[in-house]
Amino acid sequence: MGDVKVAMIVQKPQYKGETSRLAITHAISYQTVEILLEDGETVTPKLCFIGEGVLGLQKGQNAMELYGITSTESHMKNTLLVDLDVLVCKEDLDKYGIPEDAMPNADEMGADKTIQVVPFAEIQKAIEEANHVMFF
């Protein structure tokens, strides 16, 4: 199997526990998996945020100063820099009153990708198209 698609879906908010953070770093690791695969084999994650999972993405996070840890915002920038597809559920952003422009971007770091705010139907589609799904 050449490419294997994985849908990683974060349903819990960031910070209190570790799992929702580890989802992001696991997705980012797709970048180096080739060293363990044969030529032409790839893993392509789509990182999706739904439900309360959309809460912890907002810009302006102050994690390093306050708690001495990398912020989720900074992780999200890294996902964009390594060209990951990041889908955030529009219905859930609306539900919680979070504007789309509160989503982090990595424009100033030269990222081509941006966070894609999409209807849940798009995330359903990503789950359907994936070979495997992981819920965090």
Add this chain to the structure above:
Amino acid sequence: MGDVKVAMIVQKPQYKGETSRLAITHAISYQTVEILLEDGETVTPKLCFIGEGVLGLQKGQNAMELYGITSTESHMKNTLLVDLDVLVCKEDLDKYGIPEDAMPNADEMGADKTIQVVPFAEIQKAIEEANHVMFF
């Protein structure tokens, strides 16, 4: 302060996580705390189960055979053997359709105490009368 009353309230079911089990063993440890206290000083816990916390108390648990661990049922018998007051919320048992006679007892081991199925108001009273409260 001679006696210190502590209300320990378990709101989560047993087994999946560890906290609701540790509530019971912490309560049982009142029995040996005197070695660390002055003469005449005591700690008196009341162990209360409310909400989903009432789910994991039923008789006939098969934990040692299936998972190699002490069952909550066996822990509950120990609480009775060391004369702890155990209060189980009647409204919640009713809500989940659990009959009072499904509660474990330690009669055959010679315990004087039995599990007390009481209205929530009694548990509220235990919380009010306690010097300290702990929710698990």
Add this chain to the structure above:
Amino acid sequence: MKLGVFVSDFNLTVDTLDRLKAEKLGIILVQNGVYHATTKVSGKASSLLDKTQNLYVLSDDVQIRGLKVEDVDKRVKVVNYSDIVDLMFNDYDKTAWL
């Protein structure tokens, strides 16, 4: 998509199961999820049992809780670990733990 979903809690904090669509949906009740199969709340069976006809509950996780196989709702099939492995490989092509 044939999706097998593991449910390990009674009180679910996510509504993902209400939103996800699958041509074939299986729900495998494990850990505290077994209460969906055994326990009515105020006399009413869990709404999870209405979501699909493909319902399974892990026998060990029923029995460790002092519940009996007879307590399990008739719509739910009682399975063991080995059955779950077969379900995963034969009946569903993706599995999720919610």
Add this chain to the structure above:
Amino acid sequence: MKLGVFVSDFNLTVDTLDRLKAEKLGIILVQNGVYHATTKVSGKASSLLDKTQNLYVLSDDVQIRGLKVEDVDKRVKVVNYSDIVDLMFNDYDKTAWL
């Protein structure tokens, strides 16, 4: 009873706060509990904010999430760790973490 209660989740799995009575009830919002103070669900503020007039939210836990002190509902007082210590010792005689 003067009871100070810490709430650390947005989606609560226990209804203990609805049942507990206290002459003076304080609710201290920490961790993901801060969303009760900052975030409306479908335009509606959290019902937790109606339970008492003694509402507090931990500033650090607001800021780490990219939220701003200005986002906090006017009924909720923004406090730091040191303030919480004072609340525990001076304003309440028992504290609970739900």
Add this chain to the structure above:
Amino acid sequence: MGKLAIGCFPGLVGNMTFDFAMKLADAAADKGHSVSIWFSGNATGSVKAHQKHLKDYSTGEKPLLALIAKGVEICTCEACTVARGVQKPESIEGVQWNAMHWYLARVHAADRVLLIGGE
């Protein structure tokens, strides 16, 4: 037979999600499937050697050793593990140490994947 890649995040002692992962892996291996397990988060604590098996607590070490003996491949997230103060020489023999991409590589090869979240 198939290949199963399990990811497990919740911790070991008294956390019965961990026990579930162990028993599922065992049942799959008994049926002849090839199984790999990835530990991340709190589950990495389970690779510490010399766990004392008290009756009140489930243990990580015994089932892990039994699974390794059955040919189940087990790998712990190095960063998560050293962050918990556990160094490789202190860990159970036979457990692999690697980075998160190890899991993605096993997922690539797998017929079925089960990622068990939770803290």
Add this chain to the structure above:
Amino acid sequence: MGKLAIGCFPGLVGNMTFDFAMKLADAAADKGHSVSIWFSGNATGSVKAHQKHLKDYSTGEKPLLALIAKGVEICTCEACTVARGVQKPESIEGVQWNAMHWYLARVHAADRVLLIGGE
């Protein structure tokens, strides 16, 4: 000044409930209160020495050492700790090891008690 007895059950790395307990203890100690902390459950993993502090993870060791230096009394549940494979010589210096009644004794002496549950 008062006496505060904190009980902490949730684990350390990336679990910010643990961080909360550390910061609350620190603030109370700074105000002159006498503070004792009891670790049970997953939080006992925090007493393992030589935790590597990676930027992605909060650490248990640094704040614990700082609190001990400030006179905060810290004790880990021995059973929970050895069940996780951590022996006393492997633990952070200055942390006490005892049984659950240690916590009840500190609760007896305390003016205020905060028991932080969660896994």
